[in-house]
Amino acid sequence: MAYGHDNDATDAGQLGGRHSASRSATNLEDVFDDPAHGEIGRDRLGVHFAWEGVLLLGALALGYLLYANHREALSGGSLRNLLVFGTCLGVLALAASMTLRASVVNLALGPIAIASALYYSDKGAAGAVSTSVWPLLLGLAVGAGIAVLVVGFHVPGWAGSLVGALVAVAWIENKYPSPVVVSGQFDPADKAYYLIGGFVLVSIAGGLLCMIKPVRRGVGRFRSVADPASRRGGLAATVAALTLIGSSGLAAVAGILYASYRDVLNEQMAPGTGIEWTALGVGAALVGGVSAFGRRGGVFGTVLATTVITLLITYSQLEDWGIALSVLGAGAIAAGLIVTRLVETFGRPLSLDDGPDDWSDVGIASTATWSTTTTSPADTWSGLSAQPTSPATTTTSPWGAETDRWR
Secondary structure, eight states: OHHHHHHHHHHHHHHHHHHHHHHHHHHHHHHHHOSSOOOOSOOOOHHHHHHHHHHHHHHHHHHHHHHHHOGGGGSHHHHHHHHHHHHHHHHHHHHHHHHHHTTOOOTTHHHHHHHHHHHHHHHGGGOHHHHHHHHHHHHHHHHHHHHHHHHHTTOOHHHHHHHHHHHHHHHHHHHOSSOBOOOOOOOGGGGHHHHHHHHHHHHHHHHHHTTSHHHHHHHTTTSOSSOTTSOOOHHHHHHHHHHHHHHHHHHHHHHHHHHHHHHHTTOOBOOOOOHHHHHHHHHHHHHTTOOTTSSOOOSSHHHHHHHHHHHHHHHHHHTTOOOOHHHHHHHHHHHHHHHHHHHHHHSOOOOTTSSSOOHHHHHHHHHHHHHHHSOOHHHHHHHHHTSOOSHHHHHHSTTHHHHHHHO
């Protein structure tokens, strides 16, 4: 009896032990992704691809409307100007997408872009390359200051970047109180296809890279999953700092391109806060499927969302709808927040404990069931030997025949 019980326990341990080893290997992989806490398992990307299909349909519909009603906008110099404008917005969206994935959204993107555009417009006569260096360095410096606040004190990205945005706005108001005539020597229309191609390539390559689970979780490690006071480690701090600095540099590049775009149109560069460009960039990233909480995002979403917003802006201007960029930015952010809820709801990873695959529990349960429902041979023998042996009992009990046989 004791031997049978020990054998059952040994079998249960072996049954659970084999699966426990595989589960340990799986959990070990997650340790390198998020050693403190977080949901185990891969994010489900199906919701991203489904939403990107919707964005593709929207882009095709707007493209058809633009072609049907304003065919001249999709040919010749107008098409090249459209691609340059789309690149400017796309670079801002790419920068916003980077910071959103890293859970440190940068609200200073628009002000940095406008400050860079004004500086380039004012000093561009000295040469495109030499003039572009200073806005780029200043943008990186603002990003570094934001990184010190956000990473050093472990505070939300929107709060630290708002300080950087206000610094850029104060600089604009002090240096450029009136519109500036663009004096640059760079014509981006001649390289429009290369510019838009570079944006598309970098955006899609980044999305594909973030499909790799360790990379995806490493990029989004600054995302809070418990008490926000708990620091997320050196990797999270490094990625967040580099993202803030890099996104600020990209914003400066977008501003230089935008100033050159205004030069091609023979328009002055008007000063402003740039908040509408922040809204358009962040809105495009959110509409593209990047979560406002960080980490989660798709592959083609930023490119498709940028295309949709660019075509919508162009079509509204040609139709003379009179919609301000700030209104379009607000609508993009509002729609993007709804997309974030869809992404967070349906993109949540499936845990290993969600399904009936915990074999160690099954093994223990099945052993317990076996021990409680199965009669051991010893119990059977004791039951037979305990049957009545009197003659009166053997004639009336169903055990009578068996009793006579045992006699």
